[in-house]
Amino acid sequence: MKSVLDIKNLKVGFHSDEGFVQAVDGLDLQIGEGKTLGLVGESGCGKSVTSLSVMRLLPEKARISGEIGFLGEDLLQKDQKELERIRGDKISMIFQDPMTSLNPVLTIGEQIEEVIRYHQGGTKQEIRDRTLELMDLVKIPDSERRIREYPHQMSGGIRQRIMIAMAIACDPELLIADEPTTALDVTVQAQILALIRELQEKLNTAVLMISHDLGVISQVADDVAVMYAGQVVEWTTTEELFESPKHPYTQGLIRTIPRMDEQQGELEEIPGMVPELSQEFKGCRFYDRCPKAMKACKKADINLLDVEQSKVRCLLYSE
Ligand SMILES: Nc1ncnc2c1ncn2[C@@H]1O[C@H](COP(=O)(O)OP(=O)(O)OP(=O)(O)O)[C@@H](O)[C@H]1O
Ligand SMILES: [Mg+2]
Structure with a gap:
């Protein structure tokens, strides 16, 4: 299948008062023609920075590297004039708050x-x-x-x-929706998600759907990429993600979704806080919050591993 968006080793950082913030750190993503990819993760993990990178709408001071392949061309190599032609014509975006x-x-x-x-x-x-x-x-x-x-x-x-x-x-090839329903109440949210899904099928547009809510993502996405602290930690089909979540962080996220179809006690929360992105990381970034952490997890950086149909950044799955 032809890919519409093909991001390779994307890194985005900012100089700030707290030092250098590596908001996105080596991200790989792909969206095939007419497919919806859901990008999910807690606040501050780098979802919006990723989408703004694709639109090339980051502030001047942002340091960006890697490759953002769009229909076979690298958007990071385009000048402002070419970008203006692409934005709103071939790639368009829906934000959280329509009033602004x-x-x-x-x-x-x-x-x-x-x-x-x-x-x-x-x-x-x-x-x-x-x-x-x-x-x-x-x-x-x-x-x-x-x-x-x-x-x-x-x-x-x-x-x-x-x-x-x-x-x-303008019948875009790629539609980016960053938390498009977060400001809406639940019934309206469901209607808007259904509309996006319907339009996506009718127009065969590729969609990047961003949300902190895995429940929202599951209603529209074909594939899901779970982000944690600037990196993708699991990437697979929506079906596989729910049937067999592999990364302990994904497993935690799934336990936080309210379910209608079964008796459920109190909703779980993932204990602990998202780490600061201004630090030097060594080993797994989820280590401090992970119920399955082992000593080895802290020793070396972990790459995305192929596990069955999924890609997972977790030592539990390495040989
Ligand atoms: N212009 C900027 N200058 C400095 N730091 C920034 C800038 N934009 C984003 N960041 C930092 O990059 C990190 C990722 O931010 P981002 O907005 O992508 O998070 P997010 O996953 O979209 O979160 P949310 O769910 O709250 O929207 C955060 O630590 C944020 O403070
Ligand atoms: Mg955001």
Whole structure:
């Protein structure tokens, strides 16, 4: 299968008051055509930095190396002009909070039309028709009226649908959704996830879905990459991840998901804290929190190992 996104050994760091922060440290990821990859992990593990690297939207001071292959070309080798052409045209992004991304003084119609005009052009009528078509595609009821309304007149769910309409306006090859439903209540969250899934199938777009919530990821992703402290610790199909989670961190994450189908006592939490990324690591980064830690885990860095269908960064699986 052709890969749309192929990240190799990505490293991203920042100089900060606490010293140098290695936010992403040797990340490998791939997304095949029309597939959804879920990227999951606790707050601060480097999910957003990864997605912003793909969009090349990191601050100037960020130190970035490795390879971000997109349809066979390395995005890290592109200049600003080429990137502008790619962003919003071939790669687009949905953020957590639509209110901060929408312009409060423009109508919904004006904002969607602007995106279409910039990337595709067309006559006034063609742009208007395409706008209404997109609003129908993301299932905004009563689009003829809504097109003249402002963001504050809408619920969070409708605003997120508008962001999705803008993101898919140009039929991107890759859609990045960073916590797209975190700000929404559970029912609306489920509707938005279903919509993303449906559009992804209809348009055959590759999707990078980011969330700290493995429950959310499991509803939409074909494959899942679990991140911990700037690295991928497990990467496999969603089915395999739930059937046979291998890394102790993944096993812990799965135990934190509430389940409807069985009696469950108190929800478990993974004890301990995410480590500071400004430190020099040696050995497994999950060591201090791992119930299965062995002495050897602290001795040397651990590579991603092939274990059955999964890739796992854990000494329990080495020969
Ligand atoms: N512009 C920046 N300058 C300095 N440090 C940064 C910058 N952006 C991110 N970081 C640091 O990089 C690390 C990873 O941050 P990132 O935003 O990717 O986490 P995340 O996994 O998206 O977390 P969350 O679930 O809270 O969104 C954090 O330690 C963060 O403080
Ligand atoms: Mg984030």
